[in-house]
Each structure stands twice: as C-alpha cells, then as structure tokens.
Amino acid sequence: MTIYTIVYTSNTGFTKKYAELLGERTGLTVRPSGSRDVPKGSEVIYLGWVAASVVKGFDVASKSYTVKAVCGVCMGPTGSQLEEVRKKTKIPADVPLFTLQGGFDPNKLHGFYKFVMRPVLKKMKAKLESIENRTPEEELALEMVVSGKDLVDERNLSEVLDWYSGQ
Ligand SMILES: Cc1cc2nc3c(=O)[nH]c(=O)nc-3n(C[C@H](O)[C@H](O)[C@H](O)COP(=O)(O)O)c2cc1C
Structure with a gap:
C-alpha cells in the first residue's frame, strides 16, 4: 500500500x-494543511470542509502537494453533492472525490462565516418548520440548523477505505 499523508x-x-x-x-500520518512536517510535493489524501x-x-x-484523493466534509449526507463539488472546486476528473457528512455547529462559527450563514440558516429553518409532517431526515436537518449536530461517523469512511486499500 502506498504511504500518503493525510492533510486537512x-x-x-x-x-x-x-x-x-x-x-x-x-496508520497514516495526519497533519493540518500547510504544516511544516509535510514536504512540498508530498502525496496526500486531502480533507477539507465544504463551503x-x-x-x-x-x-x-493542490499547489503544495500531489493530491491523490479528496474528501469534502459537509452537512449534507455522505455521497451527496459530488458533481457540484467537483465542478466548483475544479478537482481533476482522475482524482477520486468523496463527500462525508460532518455536522454543523452554529455556535462555533465566527466572523465572516457567521455573517454569511445567518440569512441562509434563517431561510432553512423557516422552510423546514413549514413542513407539517417532517421526515426523520428533515427533523435532523432542523435540529442541525437550530442547535447544531455532530454526525461524524466512522462508517462514512468505508468508500474512502475501499479506495485506499486498492492503492
Ligand atoms: C459558509 C458555509 C457554507 C457551507 N456550505 C455548505 C454546502 O454547500 N454544502 C454542505 O453540505 N454543507 C455546507 N456547509 C456546512 C459545512 O460544510 C459543515 O458544517 C462541515 O461539517 C464543517 O466542517 P468543519 O467543522 O471541519 O469546519 C457550509 C457551512 C458554512 C459555514
């Protein structure tokens, strides 16, 4: 198996x-992106949050490292938004992309991101509250928007691990 560094x-x-x-x-080393420990040009699996x-x-x-795969961590379900995220992030077609459901915590947002999310969250909340019989997914989305929720789950990594074991 090839040795990559996980950069996030x-x-x-x-x-x-x-x-x-x-x-x-x-068993791979994990470092924040830009860490001095990761030499320029290193082969990495890159994880970044989705905005x-x-x-x-x-x-x-992608300018500092050789990115072998990308994981976008988002509030949407694992495996969602793949086409859109690849296009907007300009991820080359030959680089595997995975989306992983992370969570959302309005209390941890500061500055610019808090400012831009305020109207978005208000709109999402109103839309979800207007639904009379919410599905469990819609209920979860409402909870996430109002008070935040951590949905990080190791099981969401199965596709990434399958890809990695084939390297
Ligand atoms: C400004 C902003 C834009 C976001 N846009 C998206 C989005 O397009 N799709 C999505 O699923 N989640 C979106 N999110 C939710 C984050 O991707 C999600 O909370 C993620 O888990 C944050 O990861 P982090 O804790 O590592 O920062 C957005 C969050 C913020 C603050």
Missing part, C-alpha cells in the same frame, strides 16, 4: 475528526 483544513472541527479517524484506520460546494483549501493544497 477544518473550521469547526468536524473535518479534523474525520482526518484523525482516517489516520487511525490507515458553497467548494472544498476549502483544495486550491492551495
């Missing part, structure tokens, strides 16, 4: 959690 960018901690879980499962369908930090990471 996290804003509120969910991506860091996945990076560490992936590190535990693969408006863009994997944050991928552009910078």
